[in-house]
Amino acid sequence: MNKSDYIIRRETINDYHEVEELAREAFWNLSVPGCSEHYFMHVLRQHKAFVPELDYVIEINGRIAASVMYSVSDLTDENGNKKEVLTMGPICVLPEHQRKGLSRILLEYTFAKALEMGFDTVINFGNPDNYVARGYKSCKKYNVSLEGDYYPAALLVKELKEGSLAGKKWVYHQNDADAPCDDAEAVEKYDSLFTPKVKAWQPSQEEFFIHSHSAITW
Numbered sequence: 674m675n676k677s678d679y680i681i682r683r684e685t686i687n688d689y690h691e692v693e694e695l696a697r698e699a700f701w702n703l704s705v706p707g708c709s710e711h712y713f714m715h716v717l718r719q720h721k722a723f724v725p726e727l728d729y730v731i732e733i734n735g736r737i738a739a740s741v742m743y744s745v746s747d748l749t750d751e752n753g754n755k756k757e758v759l760t761m762g763p764i765c766v767l768p769e770h771q772r773k774g775l776s777r778i779l780l781e782y783t784f785a786k787a788l789e790m791g792f793d794t795v796i797n798f799g800n801p802d803n804y805v806a807r808g809y810k811s812c813k814k815y816n817v818s819l820e821g822d823y824y825p826a827a828l829l830v831k832e833l834k835e836g837s838l839a840g841k842k843w844v845y846h847q848n849d850a851d852a853p854c855d856d857a858e859a860v861e862k863y864d865s866l867f868t869p870k871v872k873a874w875q876p877s878q879e880e881f882f883i884h885s886h887s888a889i890t891w
């Protein structure tokens with residue numbers, strides 16, 4: 674996509690509903706029947722870990738086509754020292770604009786901004802297919818685990834500054850911004866503010882189950 678074909682800019686309060694509609698279009702039935710990402714955006718923007726300076730959208734012909742958000746989480750080393758890192762997500766692109774490079778544009782742009790802000794690492798759970806071309810690696814490669822020496826296959830790490838995680842063993846403590854999404858009733862209530870959509874099974878939900886229940890063990 675040519676630079677003249679799109680505008681990349683910060684999300685404003687006037688965009689909130691359109692961005693959440695976009696999330697709903699992109700995530701609906703992808704990981705589970707329905708989705709909660711639009712509700713997640715709604716609660717994330719109000720959470721103390723949210724980073725508004727990295728809340729970006731891409732606009733094409735006056736319509737928002739892509740969105741990315743970040744929050745702050747912690748890594749702890751073997752000595753208990755904490756390091757702040759960015760948790761990326763949600764990221765989403767309108768279905769009709771997917772696979773045209775918009776997430777690449779959003780990520781590369783916001784990674785550069787994040788580096789300017791002093792962050793050197795981005796971490797998120799996700800389908801590796803979407804991230805390895807952006808330089809993300811398995812958490813195992815950087816010795817970043819969850820509590821209990823557990824290395825999820827879907828836990829992906831991007832060093833914005835090469836070597837920033839080198840020489841240490843880290844435990845990732847993700848912020849709790851997504852905790853409200855466990856409340857199915859709250860998700861349903863929020864979803865009722867949007868145009869009704871049909872919940873259904875699709876094969877990507879099995880792919881999600883496999884990715885989210887897999888670990889790197891050697």
Ligand SMILES: CC(C)(COP(=O)(O)OP(=O)(O)OC[C@H]1O[C@@H](n2cnc3c(N)ncnc32)[C@H](O)[C@@H]1OP(=O)(O)O)[C@@H](O)C(=O)NCCC(=O)NCCS
Pocket residue numbers: 699700703764765766767770771772773774775776777778798799800802803804805806807
């Ligand atoms: C995942 C998503 C954000 C990717 O955005 P996108 O703009 O479609 O992605 P891009 O076109 O920038 O491609 C990103 C990378 O995905 C990979 N990719 C592209 N097309 C692909 C395909 N058909 N199959 C597998 N991987 C593909 C490539 O590695 C590409 O990197 P490259 O630009 O170096 O080739 C978008 O598809 C989306 O919104 N999906 C639904 C919501 C979602 O899954 N969000 C992420 C949750 S983890």
